[in-house]
Amino acid sequence: xxxxxxxxxRVERIEDNPGKVRKIRPRDAATLIVIDRTPGEPHxxxxxxxxxxxxxxxxxxxxxGRMERSDARMQSLGTLKRLCERRLLFGMPxxxxxxxxxxxxxxxxxxxxxxxxxxxxxxxxxxxxxxCPSDWRTFYxxxxxxxxxxxxxxxxxxxxxxxxxxFDTRFFIVDRSDVAxxxxxxxxxxxxxxxxxxxxxxxxxxxxxxxxxxxTVLIEIEKRFSARGNPPVPYYVFRHGRFHxxxxx
Numbered sequence: 001x002x003x004x005x006x007x008x009x010r011v012e013r014i015e016d017n018p019g020k021v022r023k024i025r026p027r028d029a030a031t032l033i034v035i036d037r038t039p040g041e042p043h044x045x046x047x048x049x050x051x052x053x054x055x056x057x058x059x060x061x062x063x064x065g066r067m068e069r070s071d072a073r074m075q076s077l078g079t080l081k082r083l084c085e086r087r088l089l090f091g092m093p094x095x096x097x098x099x100x101x102x103x104x105x106x107x108x109x110x111x112x113x114x115x116x117x118x119x120x121x122x123x124x125x126x127x128x129x130x131x132c133p134s135d136w137r138t139f140y141x142x143x144x145x146x147x148x149x150x151x152x153x154x155x156x157x158x159x160x161x162x163x164x165x166x167f168d169t170r171f172f173i174v175d176r177s178d179v180a181x182x183x184x185x186x187x188x189x190x191x192x193x194x195x196x197x198x199x200x201x202x203x204x205x206x207x208x209x210x211x212x213x214x215x216t217v218l219i220e221i222e223k224r225f226s227a228r229g230n231p232p233v234p235y236y237v238f239r240h241g242r243f244h245x246x247x248x249x
Contacts, residue, residue, distance in 0.1 A: 023161070024161070024165075024166045025166065026166040027067070027165075027166065027168065028067040028167075028168055029064060029065060029168065029169045029170070030064055030067060030107035030110070030169065030170050030171075030172065031063065031169055032064060032107040032171075032172050032174060033062050033154075033171060033173045033218075034111065034115075034173075034174055034175075034176055035176065035201075036175075037175065037176070038176070039200075041200045041202060042201045042225075043198040043200055043201065044198070044201055045176075045196065046060040046061060046062060046196070046197055046204065047061065047062075047115065047187060047192070047193030047196045048060050048193055049061055049192070050193075050194050056211055058209075059209060059210060060199075060207060060210045060214075061211065062171070062214065063107075063111040063193075064110045064111070064114075064169065065110040065113075065114075066106070066167065067102060067103060068135065070134070070136065071102045071133075072098060072105075073133050074109075074132065075132065075145060076101075076105065076146040077121050077145045077148075077149075078148050078149030078150070079101070079148055080101060080151065080153075081149065081152070084100075085100045087153055088103060088153050100153075104146075104148050104153075105146055107151070107170075107172045109135065109136060112138055113135075114186065114192045115185075115187075115196055116183035116184055116185055116186050117179050117181075117182055117183075118138065118139060118142050118179065118180050118181040118183065119144075119146065119150070119179055120145050120146040121144065121180060122143055122180055123143055123145040138183070142180070142181045142183075147178065150174050150178045151172045151174050152174070153171070153172055153233060154172065154173050154220065154221055154224060154233060155217045155220055155234050155236070156171065156233065156234070156236070156248065157169050157171070157217070157235070157236040158237045159238075160243075161238065171217050201221075201222060204218055205218040216236065217234075220234050232247035233247070233248040234247060234248075235247065235248050
């Protein structure tokens with residue numbers, strides 16, 4: 001077990017004892033880490049979840065959420081890089097061959113809903129955008145189509161048993177320069193997030209207000225920045241009472 005997996009397991013046992021294990025099947029989900037490289041140090045966009053939420057209440061997290069059926073029907077520009085798509089499909093049956101694309105679209109839709117950032121490329125005329133489900137209407141109205149070629153799959157993690165919510169989450173990164181439009185900040189008392197912040201990477205990865213798995217993923221991303229080539233994608237899964245760090249190559 002890696003040092004990061006040992007740390008996750010230790011925090012799991014000490015800070016977040018799940019009590020009696022409940023048999024809840026993890027739901028497919030996707031998260032997007034928007035990185036701003038224009039300052040001297042990379043910054044990441046996070047939002048503080050409302051205290052009323054049952055999952056990660058009051059924590060700073062990356063925008064994201066569960067996959068919806070409508071995500072599979074949304075038109076897009078560009079395609080996922082071949083290696084990225086292959087890694088996303090790790091462990092999936094052949095019939096799920098379009099699931100990687102759908103997860104990437106989930107990350108983009110959730111980011112728009114929670115942050116107001118429309119990520120993709122302008123597509124004119126906007127009226128000719130076809131196959132636009134209702135929850136993707138803002139993309140249609142801004143004349144933007146998602147560009148999947150700009151996303152990189154960097155991590156996967158499954159929520160341990162015994163939680164009120166369980167997700168099988170895929171983490172993507174994208175550069176802030178790929179934001180095609182910035183709408184009004186939707187955070188506030190009635191929003192998914194009560195506030196949005198751009199945090200320096202060095203501060204975010206040690207913040208006590210961020211979940212341990214989020215900080216772990218940031219450490220993985222930082223290592224990825226300095227690595228050669230295209231390193232394997234870490235996959236954190238809780239089995240037999242402890243976290244395991246697998247690698248998707």
